[in-house]
Amino acid sequence: MHSPTHSEVSRSELSWPDAIYAQFRRVSIRQVGYVPDAGHSRLIKLCQDDPNIADVVLTTEEEGVGLVAGAALGGQRAALLMQSSGVGNCINMFSLLRNCGFGCVVLVTMRGEFGEFNPWQVPMGSITEDVLKLSGFLTYRIDNASDVDDIVGAGCDMAFDGNLQVGILLSQRLIGRKQWTR
């Protein structure tokens, strides 16, 4: 075991979107595909403002799977940001990652769980992790902001050093309940 370095300590003090972004920088993510989600809004903004990252707004999440594959063919690393419902949109396209061994990190903001107001989110939200597993992904779930740096960092390393597919679920407890009254 090693003691935390200064940079690790400071990363763990970042807000969770900033901690994810710091990991994107560390592993040189160059393309980020996303279907907008309120939970991802700060991370999307950070990526949009980074001249080293091509941000690609998708019309449906499955487009992002193709984007990841194309980026890898061209020598770049890409990450995907989506809401739990988007995982269901990707199922067949995920076969591309598994068939060819494209490393991929998908960051999933969860809906349809803890304190969900909208029951229409529940059917997909309740099977999101299982769907990822069935599609060949390693999955990690994050409930606490203090775990984000460590888990996202480990997930990125596994994805891009080992050409594995990694899904990271950002739980509704982490991102906060959607505020319907605002």
Add this chain to the structure above:
Amino acid sequence: MLDRREFVRVLLADRGDLLVVTGLGSATYDAAAADDHPLNFYLWGAMGGTAMIGLGLALARPDRRVAVITGDGDFLMGLGSLATIGVKQPKNLAMVILDNAHYGETGMQASATHSGIDPVAMALACRFKQARQVSRIEEAGEVRALLHSGEGPLLVNARIKSEDTPRVLPLRDGHAIKERFIAALK
């Protein structure tokens, strides 16, 4: 109407360092029949994803030309990617639709283009820099030139004959297709 094999052979003649992504089914066979080049990324599945693989590649390698060659069925399944590509405006990306207005792999059922749904109009509506339809082999040389130097994003809808063509089956192992491509691009 074009003969698909003859047309694709002209498109990929003297291809230089062109990067090619082909959609599942006949487009993959056509590219393999023309030239089983290591810079062909053949799809055997992932229907609807060909254009987006082209976009990821074009963004990653702005120094190279990228050609997506696919059928009308794959194109129609990924229509949203036209908007996604239109937003990013990759100058180095060209798409060629081999449009026989039918699903050739599954028994020649009519596709939406058979009813007049127009890929050229859709591409222009999605801010492609240029889009045109071709149907004569005399136009193939111009399309080839567009792949190499036309300002993208661009789309060519090629009306091809809807006839059965002998299958030419390239590599099917996805890892091998990927690794061969990446090694050749380095």
